[in-house]
Amino acid sequence: MGAPGNKVALYLKRRARWSPLEIAFWFFAFATIWLFPGKYLILKDTAILALFALSLDLILGYAGIISLGQAAFFGLAGYFAGLVAKHGIITEPVIALVCAGFLAALLGFITSFLVLRGSDLTRLMVTLGVSLMLGELANRYSDITGGADGLQGVEIEPIFGRFRFDLFGHNGYVYCLIVLFVCFVIVRRIVYSPFGLSLRSIKGNTLRAAAIGVPVKWRLVSIYTVSAGVAGIAGALLTQTTAFCSLDVFSLERSADLLLVLIIGGTGYLYGGLIGAVIYKFLQDWIANLTPQYWQFWIGLVLVVIVLIGRERMSGWIGSVRALLARLATRFFPRSLALRSASPEGH
Amino acid sequence: MLTILYDGIAYGMLLFVLACGLSVTLGLMNFINLAHGAFAMAGGYCTVILVNRLGIPFALGLPIAFLFTALLGGFFERTLYVHVYSRSHLDQVLFTIGLVFMSVAAVDYAMGSSQQFVQIPEALQGQFEVAGIGMGKYRLLIIVICGLLTIALQLTLAKTRFGSRLRAAVDDQRVARGLGINVGAVFGITFAFGSGLAGLGGALGAEILGLDPTFPLKYMIYFLIVVTVGGTSSITGPFFASILLGIADVSGKYYVPKLGAFVIYAVMIVVLIWRPQGLFARGAAR
Numbered sequence: 001m002g003a004p005g006n007k008v009a010l011y012l013k014r015r016a017r018w019s020p021l022e023i024a025f026w027f028f029a030f031a032t033i034w035l036f037p038g039k040y041l042i043l044k045d046t047a048i049l050a051l052f053a054l055s056l057d058l059i060l061g062y063a064g065i066i067s068l069g070q071a072a073f074f075g076l077a078g079y080f081a082g083l084v085a086k087h088g089i090i091t092e093p094v095i096a097l098v099c100a101g102f103l104a105a106l107l108g109f110i111t112s113f114l115v116l117r118g119s120d121l122t123r124l125m126v127t128l129g130v131s132l133m134l135g136e137l138a139n140r141y142s143d144i145t146g147g148a149d150g151l152q153g154v155e156i157e158p159i160f161g162r163f164r165f166d167l168f169g170h171n172g173y174v175y176c177l178i179v180l181f182v183c184f185v186i187v188r189r190i191v192y193s194p195f196g197l198s199l200r201s202i203k204g205n206t207l208r209a210a211a212i213g214v215p216v217k218w219r220l221v222s223i224y225t226v227s228a229g230v231a232g233i234a235g236a237l238l239t240q241t242t243a244f245c246s247l248d249v250f251s252l253e254r255s256a257d258l259l260l261v262l263i264i265g266g267t268g269y270l271y272g273g274l275i276g277a278v279i280y281k282f283l284q285d286w287i288a289n290l291t292p293q294y295w296q297f298w299i300g301l302v303l304v305v306i307v308l309i310g311r312e313r314m315s316g317w318i319g320s321v322r323a324l325l326a327r328l329a330t331r332f333f334p335r336s337l338a339l340r341s342a343s344p345e346g347h
Numbered sequence: 348m349l350t351i352l353y354d355g356i357a358y359g360m361l362l363f364v365l366a367c368g369l370s371v372t373l374g375l376m377n378f379i380n381l382a383h384g385a386f387a388m389a390g391g392y393c394t395v396i397l398v399n400r401l402g403i404p405f406a407l408g409l410p411i412a413f414l415f416t417a418l419l420g421g422f423f424e425r426t427l428y429v430h431v432y433s434r435s436h437l438d439q440v441l442f443t444i445g446l447v448f449m450s451v452a453a454v455d456y457a458m459g460s461s462q463q464f465v466q467i468p469e470a471l472q473g474q475f476e477v478a479g480i481g482m483g484k485y486r487l488l489i490i491v492i493c494g495l496l497t498i499a500l501q502l503t504l505a506k507t508r509f510g511s512r513l514r515a516a517v518d519d520q521r522v523a524r525g526l527g528i529n530v531g532a533v534f535g536i537t538f539a540f541g542s543g544l545a546g547l548g549g550a551l552g553a554e555i556l557g558l559d560p561t562f563p564l565k566y567m568i569y570f571l572i573v574v575t576v577g578g579t580s581s582i583t584g585p586f587f588a589s590i591l592l593g594i595a596d597v598s599g600k601y602y603v604p605k606l607g608a609f610v611i612y613a614v615m616i617v618v619l620i621w622r623p624q625g626l627f628a629r630g631a632a633r
Contacts, residue, residue: 066437114616118623120436121379125575126619129612132568136609252564256444263441297452303445307438308430 008194016192025271026181033174040169046281047176048237051183053261053273055230060259061267062191063223064203066120068255069127070231072111072134073104075249077232079138080104082151082245091157093240097179100236101229108228112221128252135250150246154239165241172241179237183230188270190226199223260303350482351598357486359593360493361555363586365548365566366573367500368420368541374517374579375534376432381443383545383570384563385450390416390546391558392454395463405468412550413543420542424535447563455560462559465550489551496544500582513537517579572615578625588626 032043052074059065077100084090090099114126138145146152158164163171190196201209202216210216239245248254257280265276283302287295369383390412397408431442471485504510516523516530524530549558556566569592577588592611599610618626 060437066440068440114620117620121373121571121575122619122623124379124440125571126616128568128571129616129619133609133612133616136606136612140605140609252568256448259437259441259444294452294456296448297456300445300448300450300452303441304427304449307434307442307445308427 012192012194012197016188022271025274029177029181033170033177037168037170040173042281042285044169044173044176044241046277047173047180048234048241049258049261049281050274050277051176051180051237052231052234053258053265053277054180054184054187054270055227055234056258056262057267057270057273058187058191058227058230059224060262061269061272062196062199062203063220065115065220065224066123067115067127068124068252068259069111069129069131070227070258071250071252071254072127072131073108073228073231074235074238074254075131075134075138076107076235077101077104078235078239078245078249079145079151081236081239082154083144085156085240085243086151086154092161093156093159093175097233097236097240101233104232104235105225105229107232109221109225111228112224115224116217116220128255131250131255132252135247138247138250145245145247148247150244151239152244154243154245156240156243165243169241176237176241179233183233184270184274187226187230191270195219195222257299260299263303263306351601352594353482354486355594355597356590357483357489357593358555358597359590360490360497361548361552362569362573362593363589364493364496365545365552366570366589367582367585368538368544369570370574370577370579370582370585371513371517371537371541372534373574375513375520375537378428378432379436379439379443380428381440381567381571382446382450382563383542384565384567385447386416386420386542387545387549387552387566388450388454388558388560388562389419389549390543391465391549391553391562392458392463393546394465394550394553395458395558399464399466405465405471408465409547409550413547416546416549417539417543419546421535421539424538424542428538429531447567450563451560458560460560462557463553464558465553467554485554489555492551496547497582497586504582509533509536572611576615576618576626584625 036043052070055073056067056070059067080100080103081096084096084099085093090096111127111130114130115123118126139147142148156165159171159175163175165172165175191199198209198214198219201212201214202219206216235249238249261276261280262273263276264279265272265274284295284299287298291298365387366383368386369380372378372380372383393412393415394405394408397403397411398405403411427446431439434442467485471488473484475482475484504514512523512528512533515526516528516533520530549562556562573585573589573592576592577585579585595614596608596611599606599608603610
């Protein structure tokens with residue numbers, strides 16, 4: 001028995017270790033660059049959606065805030081990235097991307113104080129209201145944003161002055177994937193820190209978390225800000241890789257789809273958004289091929305069925321698959337066995 | 348100026364009839380039903396089919412639309428919604444958004460994506476002038492019908508046995524259940540009735556609000572504003588909220604055409620920050 005502080009540190013360290021499964025996941029993700037050369041466009045969309053879903057997972061899965069307004073950050077950063085490129089203010093895409101992320105995070109910081117108050121429904125309405133307000137503004141100032149026609153004439157300079165966005169989307173996809181990975185590593189670091197642990201306690205029971213001395217308000221403000229920044233980076237990526245930005249970045253459908261993505265993949269373990277994005281994109285692609293006009297019906301049906309079956313049962317199913325994979329992994333990588341048995345937590 | 352006020356009141360009345368069912372379901376079961384607009388759309392399309400295709404008179408089409416959506420609402424309540432009451436808010440939001448998506452696509456498939464119009468009888472078209480104010484006849488009809496409905500609703504809630512059961516169930520569900528009130532049945536009836544009202548509102552409002560497959564998505568936000576701003580503990584709260592919203596929206600569209608919706612959202616957010624439980628809520632109920 002050591003000091004309790006040491007135990008916590010040890011526990012966190014163990015949890016934060018990269019498991020073989022995760023390494024395999026990212027290995028495969030980067031292998032897609034060579035595996036599916038003809039599918040760059042859909043892969044790129046998937047990567048952006050995955051990053052966007054990751055941002056929602058941060059606040060929904062870890063802090064328990066329901067939001068229908070992530071599109072606000074997505075759209076704001078998207079327009080920012082488009083405008084700075086169009087008017088030649090920041091021509092280097094990576095710098096523009098980082099700036100867009102910070103801008104979205106700033107908006108997130110400001111609006112987070114609105115989200116802290118009220119019940120679930122109030123939160124839904126406030127987050128939704130913020131994104132709709134931004135959409136109205138973008139529509140109103142059409143001389144800047146292009147209004148309903150979208151922002152046109154955006155030309156994105158090559159990344160680092162070397163890698164040009166080509167027609168086939170190869171460089172665009174690699175760019176998105178790298179950004180996704182970097183953001184993921186940062187988010188993973190945040191979530192596995194003591195800070196992340198305190199977020200989980202807030203989600204579990206806000207009152208008790210406050211009682212053991214967790215500053216609930218500031219924790220929520222900070223995670224909301226971070227999440228907004230990540231969503232903003234996703235939005236800026238979309239604009240940069242398509243060289244276009246339209247009003248539908250603010251739409252309700254975008255936020256609603258995002259919830260669906262996260263629900264398919266499962267919340268609260270970071271990979272939910274990523275796996276959900278892959279399933280969702282290919283499902284959408286497949287259904288849209290079958291019935292181009294009515295794919296929304298089937299998406300709606302999927303949502304209804306998921307809820308009726310029960311998300312717990314769904315994630316239980318995913319959980320058993322994960323457990324199976326983990327068992328297989330321990331067979332091939334015996335070293336991680338000790339790690340598994342040491343973690344006292346079960347989902 | 349007064350014409351705008353008049354149009355705004357008509358619009359607000361319409362919104363109230365559309366949204367009051369939602370406010371009761373939310374207050375009673377703490378259930379977030381984003382698919383409420385789908386029932387309004389069902390009522391609207393029902394009237395379009397009845398009046399335009401089958402040639403049934405408009406006055407008869409409205410009650411049929413009400414009955415049709417009430418039955419539809421009751422059916423869905425018993426078969427689908429009943430499974431979701433005890434779930435988390437997130438599940439409820441997902442479930443009802445899924446229903447909205449399905450209804451949008453299904454109506455698109457069945458009726459086409461173009462905007463539909465109900466043929467209104469000649470007698471209701473046109474305007475007349477009272478003291479220099481131009482008043483549309485059809486809007487007057489809306490005000491009269493919705494006003495009567497509001498009074499009837501208020502009386503039902505305040506005076507009848509069912510009304511007191513409903514109020515008891517809204518105030519404290521567990522105690523009401525303990526007193527032998529069948530909360531499930533009360534809720535089922537209320538849900539069906541609320542859906543019926545939404546259908547009637549959709550039928551009446553097809554002329555003013557426009558009717559196309561995206562109706563549930565477009566007006567979902569308006570209904571929710573009415574409910575969140577008005578609070579869910581009474582019927583007068585949503586009523587005043589919808590009148591306010593109606594007037595604000597019409598005058599906003601008239602004076603600052605391109606910024607209209609922005610003003611509404613901004614007002615909503617300010618109100619919600621100021622009073623998260625709604626403008627007319629009696630203290631913190633839940």
